[in-house]
Amino acid sequence: MASIKDVAAEAGLSVATVSRALNGHPSVSEDARRRVSAAVEALGYRPNAVARSLRTDETRTLGLVISDVMNPYFTELARSVEEEARALGYSVIIGNADERPGLQDHHVTTLLDRRIDGLLVSPTDGGSPGMLGAARAGTPMVFVDRWIPGVDVPVVRSDGRAAVRDLVAHLHGLGHRRLAIIAGPAATTTGRERVDAFREALAAYGLELPDAYIGQGDFQAGSGRRVTEGFLDLPVPPEAVFAADNLMALGALDAIRARGLRVPDDIALAAFDDIPWFVHTDPPVTAIAQPTRDLGRAAVRALVDRIAGRPGASVTLPARLVVRRSCGEPGTGRPPSPSPVRRSTP
Amino acid sequence: MASIKDVAAEAGLSVATVSRALNGHPSVSEDARRRVSAAVEALGYRPNAVARSLRTDETRTLGLVISDVMNPYFTELARSVEEEARALGYSVIIGNADERPGLQDHHVTTLLDRRIDGLLVSPTDGGSPGMLGAARAGTPMVFVDRWIPGVDVPVVRSDGRAAVRDLVAHLHGLGHRRLAIIAGPAATTTGRERVDAFREALAAYGLELPDAYIGQGDFQAGSGRRVTEGFLDLPVPPEAVFAADNLMALGALDAIRARGLRVPDDIALAAFDDIPWFVHTDPPVTAIAQPTRDLGRAAVRALVDRIAGRPGASVTLPARLVVRRSCGEPGTGRPPSPSPVRRSTP
DNA sequence: CCTCCTCGTGGAATCGATTACACGGAGGAT
DNA sequence: ATCCTCCGTGTAATCGATTCCACGAGGAGG
Numbered sequence: 001m002a003s004i005k006d007v008a009a010e011a012g013l014s015v016a017t018v019s020r021a022l023n024g025h026p027s028v029s030e031d032a033r034r035r036v037s038a039a040v041e042a043l044g045y046r047p048n049a050v051a052r053s054l055r056t057d058e059t060r061t062l063g064l065v066i067s068d069v070m071n072p073y074f075t076e077l078a079r080s081v082e083e084e085a086r087a088l089g090y091s092v093i094i095g096n097a098d099e100r101p102g103l104q105d106h107h108v109t110t111l112l113d114r115r116i117d118g119l120l121v122s123p124t125d126g127g128s129p130g131m132l133g134a135a136r137a138g139t140p141m142v143f144v145d146r147w148i149p150g151v152d153v154p155v156v157r158s159d160g161r162a163a164v165r166d167l168v169a170h171l172h173g174l175g176h177r178r179l180a181i182i183a184g185p186a187a188t189t190t191g192r193e194r195v196d197a198f199r200e201a202l203a204a205y206g207l208e209l210p211d212a213y214i215g216q217g218d219f220q221a222g223s224g225r226r227v228t229e230g231f232l233d234l235p236v237p238p239e240a241v242f243a244a245d246n247l248m249a250l251g252a253l254d255a256i257r258a259r260g261l262r263v264p265d266d267i268a269l270a271a272f273d274d275i276p277w278f279v280h281t282d283p284p285v286t287a288i289a290q291p292t293r294d295l296g297r298a299a300v301r302a303l304v305d306r307i308a309g310r311p312g313a314s315v316t317l318p319a320r321l322v323v324r325r326s327c328g329e330p331g332t333g334r335p336p337s338p339s340p341v342r343r344s345t346p
Numbered sequence: 347m348a349s350i351k352d353v354a355a356e357a358g359l360s361v362a363t364v365s366r367a368l369n370g371h372p373s374v375s376e377d378a379r380r381r382v383s384a385a386v387e388a389l390g391y392r393p394n395a396v397a398r399s400l401r402t403d404e405t406r407t408l409g410l411v412i413s414d415v416m417n418p419y420f421t422e423l424a425r426s427v428e429e430e431a432r433a434l435g436y437s438v439i440i441g442n443a444d445e446r447p448g449l450q451d452h453h454v455t456t457l458l459d460r461r462i463d464g465l466l467v468s469p470t471d472g473g474s475p476g477m478l479g480a481a482r483a484g485t486p487m488v489f490v491d492r493w494i495p496g497v498d499v500p501v502v503r504s505d506g507r508a509a510v511r512d513l514v515a516h517l518h519g520l521g522h523r524r525l526a527i528i529a530g531p532a533a534t535t536t537g538r539e540r541v542d543a544f545r546e547a548l549a550a551y552g553l554e555l556p557d558a559y560i561g562q563g564d565f566q567a568g569s570g571r572r573v574t575e576g577f578l579d580l581p582v583p584p585e586a587v588f589a590a591d592n593l594m595a596l597g598a599l600d601a602i603r604a605r606g607l608r609v610p611d612d613i614a615l616a617a618f619d620d621i622p623w624f625v626h627t628d629p630p631v632t633a634i635a636q637p638t639r640d641l642g643r644a645a646v647r648a649l650v651d652r653i654a655g656r657p658g659a660s661v662t663l664p665a666r667l668v669v670r671r672s673c674g675e676p677g678t679g680r681p682p683s684p685s686p687v688r689r690s691t692p
Numbered sequence: 693c694c695t696c697c698t699c700g701t702g703g704a705a706t707c708g709a710t711t712a713c714a715c716g717g718a719g720g721a722t
Numbered sequence: 723a724t725c726c727t728c729c730g731t732g733t734a735a736t737c738g739a740t741t742c743c744a745c746g747a748g749g750a751g752g
Contacts (some may be wrong), residue, residue: 013731013732015708015710049459051708053396055737072416079442096425113394115395137347254626282630351738363702365740368739378700
């Protein structure tokens with residue numbers, strides 16, 4: 001592959017002049033500029049980004065370590081991050097942590113070894129040594145979606161409190177009183193916050209959130225299935241289940257279907273994170289939608305600010321409730337299961 | 347950040363010896379090895395991958411240019427590619443072409459500038475100049491899912507012909523005779539092949555595929571919606587619609603629902619590419635499933651073979667039909683629409 | 693005792709770019 | 723005519739690693 005030396009030789013100039021011409025430096029004659037262009041064209045020359053990065057100490061690359069690519073919410077986040085980064089002249093390397101702290105650490109280390117200019121993370125856990133080290137060492141960094149308390153890094157996320165209140169109002173209005181939640185890992189902020197918000201919203205209606213109605217999930221479909229089965233096996237099962245993410249809602253749907261039960265007639269279901277598929281499930285799922293695109297954009301902007309030495313502001317955007325049919329008949333206002341809950345197969 | 351020089355100074359050795367110790371070179375004394383380890387530990391040293399790449403002319407990075415990340419099929423493919431690559435000691439940089447040739451070219455160029463060791467592509471079109479140039483220049487490359495005829499590059503894909511035959515048999519068995527297809531872009535191999543396979547399978551039953559029943563889509567949900575509306579507006583609309591990918595099936599579902607029609611009672615629907623959500627749509631969608639994980643693995647292995655100078659074999663794996671309920675009641679064998687089938691409460 | 697290996701190590705070139713510094717020539721001011 | 727600027731260009735250092743080659747010490751063999 002042609003290097004800058006070859007271009008210099010072809011153009012009859014020094015590498016310095018070629019480099020300056022290529023970078024639009026002002027003090028290059030029109031004549032030299034033309035000869036460089038011609039040589040570049042003739043040789044099909046493309047600058048070696050590796051060499052440039054070594055010299056300039058910037059890779060124009062951002063790292064994004066995401067909790068789980070197979071989760072449509074994170075896929076959309078990744079997409080919007082890449083779009084905004086590209087618009088700003090950066091590439092993005094995505095690392096999929098798959099909700100495993102070990103993998104997350106692997107990716108952080110690899111990205112740091114590649115000398116990315118900045119790091120975007122939605123931490124899987126309370127903070128792995130590699131990540132905390134990077135934060136302390138001053139690597140430009142921004143948390144997105146999830147964050148780690150006590151670490152001085154801007155956070156870009158959405159606040160679901162109001163939307164959760166709306167959801168509980170919705171459920172309450174439909175006559176549901178026994179409300180359960182499939183929680184995310186306690187090690188994640190989103191895992192804890194959603195439970196807290198749910199409990200608070202319930203309290204406003206004088207409702208309790210008993211321990212039996214808090215199922216411990218891990219943001220994956222399998223855990224949603226297991227937890228839901230546990231709920232259904234309870235002597236007094238809940239009337240409504242709120243899954244703290246979309247994959248666990250999918251698992252819940254599986255478990256409910258496997259028992260031959262129907263949503264919302266036998267049990268109501270709602271999810272955090274809205275995705276296109278929820279419109280088409282049976283029934284369409286009521287969900288809390290985050291402004292995912294805006295989050296991605298804001299996160300990249302905050303990170304680029306930090307890279308440029310500017311402060312880099314934390315951003316919190318509101319989530320909103322999207323009512324569909326999985327919690328009960330909208331408009332009727334009456335409880336979906338006045339008669340005892342049927343739980344055998346028809 | 348500490349460099350190899352700092353380590354050398356700390357250990358009281360030359361950079362050459364440190365480098366050898368770090369790379370497990372045999373001719374380094376046990377004593378030197380220990381001192382290097384200690385120095386590395388003390389300084390928190392991590393080798394600079396950029397510098398190493400410049401010298402060794404290998405980045406241990408693979409590029410993956412994918413047609414559309416928001417398509418769950420490609421997300422899963424990307425995931426399995428990353429997994430296999432990681433197992434083999436490579437990182438992956440994903441570029442999302444979003445079905446746009448221009449974007450695809452941008453990513454290919456960027457990846458080449460970064461001197462990735464090999465390139466995995468599912469081409470959006472007939473071959474952009476950048477990509478063809480790379481192939482000709484000898485960049486190790488493998489096509490995955492889609493490919494470009496006449497370019498000498500291994501292809502890893504799945505063959506849906508048999509599964510499409512099974513699908514047509516299934517539809518025919520359920521009494522459907524007027525079958526339509528939402529095709530992908532003619533510029534893609536998968537776009538063309540699926541139509542061809544469908545037409546051939548139809549011919550085996552003495553059925554035609556009239557032009558009016560071939561809708562031109564672009565693998566995105568919006569086009570599925572538009573094309574389906576067109577089908578429904580026909581004087582004689584089809585009895586069954588086969589979408590050439592899952593997103594267009596989603597669009598079709600939208601369009602059908604918007605008309606107040608029901609699947610499969612009013613119209614049958616099937617899709618190419620199976621995804622977890624199809625189990626939970628209303629109704630569950632009959633789809634053709636590709637062995638996505640295996641494809642990703644095989645593609646990475648073929649690419650790594652090429653990088654190592656070995657031939658790198660093309661691989662074709664069979665897809666298979668997964669029957670659900672969107673084409674009609676399984677088992678009954680009678681057409682779904684003569685007598686309206688009740689499916690609400692048992 | 694001398695020669696010849698082998699082993700562990702260091703010096704220095706190298707990869708492909710960027711950039712500080714030096715330098716020669718043209719043109720303007722005095 | 724002399725001096726100073728400014729402009730365009732080239733030389734060479736530099737980034738952080740790898741690796742070829744040389745070298746000194748020590749042991750084996752003659």
